Amino acid sequence: MKLTDANCYTALQARDARFDGVFFTGVKTTGIYCRPICPARTPAPSSCTFYPTASAAESAGFRPCLRCRPELAPGCQGSSLAEAVLRRLQERAVEGTRLEDLDQDLGLSSRQVRRLLEKEFGVTPLQVIQTQRLLLAKQLLQETSQPISEIALAAGFRSLRTFNALFKERYHLAPSACRRSTSKPKTGEGIRLRLAYRAPLAWEALMDYFRSRLVPGVEEIEGREYRRTVALGQASGWMRVWPHETEAVLIVEVSPSLTRHLGAVQSRVRRMFDLDARPDAILEVLGSDPLLAPVFHHFPGLRVGGAWDSFELAVRAVLGQQITVTAATTLSGRLAARTGTAIETPFKNLHRLAITAEALEKLSVDDLCNLGLVRARASALIHLAASALKGGLEFPPGLDHEAAVARLIELPGVGPWTAHYIAMRALRFPDAFPAADLGLRKAIGNGELIPTKQAELRSEPWRPWRAYAAAALWKSLSPLTP
Template identity: 55%
Template sequence: MDSVCPTLPALDRESCYRALAARDARFDGVFFTGVKTTGIYCRPVCAVKTPRESSCLFFGTAAAAEAAGFRPCLRCRPELAPYALQENLAHAVWQRIAAGALNDGNVERLAEEVGLSSRQLRRVLLQHFGVTPVELAQTQRLLFAKKLLQETHMPMTDVAYAAGFGSVRRFNALFSERYGLAPGDVRRAQAKEAATGRDALVLRLAYRPPYQWEHLLRYLSGRAIAGVELVQDGAYARSVQIGDSSGWLRVTHAQARQQLELEVSATLAAHLMPLIARVRSQFDLDANPAVIEAHLAHDPLLEERISAMPGLRVPGAFDAFELAVRAVLGQQVSVAGATTLSGRLVQRFGTSADTPFSGVTHHFPQAVTLAYVDAQAIAAIGLPATRAETIRNLARFAAEGGMQLRPGLSLHDAVERLKSVRGIGDWTAHYIALRALRYPDAFPAGDLGLQKAAAGEGARLTEKQLAARAAAWSPWRGYAALALWMA
């Protein structure tokens, strides 16, 4: 169909229009509506008067809508929409581009990282999204710049470079060409930056409701790394190192707006695209709870737990290596014990951080630091020698790029790659895959807590029995694990 993007095989034109007319938040980010009479494209939750069906064209991505000549709505702001992510190669590449992978324009390098030729990469994106890699990257940069223009008072030069443009001139030209407006016209004169009392930027990140913020914070709080992370007064804060820049961030919940509010130190302005991608992943903002819960609720064991916690998310990790080390520290010890050990590791090997939060004083030690220290020095924090050696093995693995997985890599292959590190078994590999590498079907069937929760009434399933029971929960076994853990 010429009116529905190839990414929407299960949605016909009639279904899209019904969702649009109902302003159904479940479809936010799943498709966009181009209105022929105005030349503007919107999210399905846009509050403007519903256009006639004959005036609508439907697209699976903002890039496809813009490639067809439509401009983004200034009211519903398509850049705020959650992504409609799927477990396939095209969407994995899209995630990398959204995080700035093509800001340097090097399609060949991205193709090499993906394991394809540039021609194959182009064909994959055209088939799934109807646009080329360059067109997709341009849309992401323009929408991100538009977000910064509407939410911050960053100087125009800083906006251009933060959005990945090589020059202000190129930014101005492409913005005007695509949107028919100068960047300055988009900036709302009445917009006011939040008064935080700190030298920071405040940005908004949308999600599909409902969202179990309290449950997610409770989970993160029990596992927060002392000195690096802090959960306090309904907010999550942490230190941040990206490239040569360091700073901090703080995340709060704006429930009335169905958004998270992200406060970022101004020192990280040049890295906002990858930083926001990490935060979206850590807080699982692109999940579609209606789809996930409808699938899992078929099992009576999960139905009661899910209905008590609608909108449950899988807490992720801001940094994959940091989470992987935390997982190793948690082997055969309690959650509280692992938290104590992680704090000692930070105090011994981390570097100091300048933040406005009294409980956030350090940056987590980098992989290259732990890779070449003596294992006995790591063991001195209170670890068995074998586990200290595992952390050093993991650090070397990460320092050599082991945690940077090729887009589209299967869960099985990712787990096997992690298990190639001496000292990492199936439980640890699945836990890392679930929380750090964001595989929604990862499931540590060897977890004692899951085995007990799945059996109920003081009983316990074996690992094999639990794995068999969980097979029906695929491809969302990770969310089932969270529902059982939280219970």
Template identity: 50%
Template sequence: MNAPSIPAPDLHLSDYYRALAAKDARFDGVFFAGITTTGIYCRSICRVKTPRASSCVFFHSQAAAEAAGFRPCLRCRPELAPYDLQQNLAHAIWQKIAAGAMNEQGLESLAQTVGLSSRQLRRVVLQEFGVSPIELAQTQRLLFAKKLLQETNLSMTELAFAAGFGSVRRFNALFEARYKMTPASIRRSHSQPESGIYLRLAYRPPYAWDALLNYLCGRAMAGLEYVDSEEASYRRTIQLDGKNGWISIHHIADKQQLGLQIAPSLSSVLMPLLAKIRQQFDVEANPVLIASHLQHDPILAQQMQRTPGLRVPGSFAPFELAIRAILGQQVSVAGATTVAGRLVRSFGEPMQTPWPQLSHHFPTPVRLATLSIEDIAAIGIPKSRAATIQSFAAFSAGGGLDINPGISMEQLIQRLVALPGIGDWTAHYIAMRALRFPNAFPAGDLGLQKAVTPPDQTRCSAKALELRSQTWSPWRSYAALLLWESLA
């Protein structure tokens, strides 16, 4: 846990080459190496013989490597690399593009979504990645299509549309022009059963899968999600862009990947679906970078030794997590989980899945907003909390959770606490888990206060904990998870 932090933009060329020669997984997705003698670009972990330093050119993104004329390696598969998440506007835009934001809407619509003019958006992306937004989107589509070619048996038509292409002809033409090969030439045959589509997501090790699974298990909403302890997998129902289905996720430790089983009915929304799974399971975290900062606190350092690679569990849908947080106000985790399951079964849409534990979708914001306070309270909660759920559902139905990438965490917290029944704890919990702000920290949480208080001393106050947490910035959310885990 004493490894130094890895700020990629500050690395020298010799640092890149040493990481490439060492096959260092900590740099996976942080940079890509273009090999001038072959015209191919690779991940830092590629197992082929390391080329000479004079033959290597380094890039911060796949798009930049492809814009320079390099093709993706068929062995290390750059499309599998975890993203190099950075907290800036350019990477927030890139995340939207990687999730398929430009598949259905054009550049103007994307610019409007992120609160920029199309000219400003082009400038931001070009400065950060060295390519235009359209080139960035094309690279993501091609790499996603390549992933589907090598991991699934989807037909070419299904595959092309799932990757965001308007036609198979357009997909074939661009693939051949960019990669100098046909899609069929890299197709792999898979003996997958008809029970689902199987895909993989890579992460940077270590990954505390068991700890994350235990955290989700204690908060799983009956009917909507389920943790299978025997198979160490997480399952849930899915409702996305008008499509209904389910997913099952397990850990492939020896390959440093998550394995996904996805309902065939979700084939047309695979791109945004995988983006949501990445967020829920915090796949893009750089645990070495985070640990190098937090290890200076003795309590956090001790817990990191017990659970190296601890992630901040996200949520598949921010609205679900926000309602779950409201239900958790001033009650135990077990009590909140129980009433959350009642809410799902009472007001969610029923559906069939391969598992009896999964039977409903989460109720939509419109559904909860139109219910009476009495109806919501009937699940076993006070009317005041039912009123908060009703008003928050109306807020969400009106686009309140559609967060502009440029918004600061402080602005978001102010927006949330202005809502009736939403206090500082709830706002920070939503920011941390639902909206993925890595520096959110609910200092008013009694468990966090207890975790930092030495035995036989008066419990640390929220004000004192908030002050102490400033030294953990910008990774306070990870510090919170470590402290909660220490109580277990």
């Protein structure tokens, strides 16, 4: 649906959660901007202006609401180049990346990026970066007891003075005025954050996906809680994630050792658990298909489980070629045991960091074969590691999934199935579809193994959400019990 002032106001009146993060409302009488779900009294239409992003609302002079907290709003999956650039810029902003260092990552010159964002959203790259960093800082001020100097660094600011000045200028109050009474974490406890999503969320289905692929020593699931070890830059630690019982948020607890990387943790967790998905838009396309409808009925809010790290997922995809999920998991565990750095955590089953491209490149084909890999697969992993170290798994925003798949296929030992699987799970392309997968071909054929070409043709009506169709088809191969 094309957003207009009229239908934005209708969504605001209804407090429609489907539009949370899709637009923000600036209220002229208060100078505040809100999410569509804000519990405050709905202002008159004449008092409202609507903005596609928080940065656009802030650049117009509005301050974030302290009740609905715009920093918690989920993001949006976009298909246009402008939307893809905006999303990448928002992620990099809280990871501390400098604006002048983004040209190569974005695949565009700074002048092109500025022109694109100003035309589509009415904001500059600097305004996007400043808004994302301020909103993350505001969240950390309200949800943690970390020192303000640590919060400034965690939000991507390189100077406490710059942070304080910008916060006062933009929000008309000192950072300390945003603090809420939060108890300091006990020894062994981490820093807790809230990440919002658009309900519903099929959490148990997500846990089923991760549970069958847990890397021993690196990941575990206990009850409804996912846990893993984490390495970011020179820092290492752990995190655990679970859904709130009554609100549409995930609770993320991170070890204090990762304080300065909280922005990167947020970005990765959002991608890993597909928190920016639009269940309503996906269901509109897929919900009436007789093959998919039963799955979406049993698992409302079905997501495409992703990955903490693209290289980890790519290794897993190569290992999974022509063997069972269980066998690939066993090999993943052996690789982590062979190359992963030992680490201490509060969880006895988490004691090793995941495999990295640097560690894998140091191994020989024979080393990998001694772990149980066939020679062709071992050679493919060595080539994958070398490519990853040269940026081979990094793609500029706006590149479509077919182009990304074509690049991945150029790697030795990476075929169409592996490339589409990486595009779907790691690169987060919502229309990626590994049509050669045996499970998908059987599900589409109602138990009969149909040709790959026939599976591709059957998937055409599912665009642009074929990755979600694939997730539903794989789920249909098991008994449909919620």
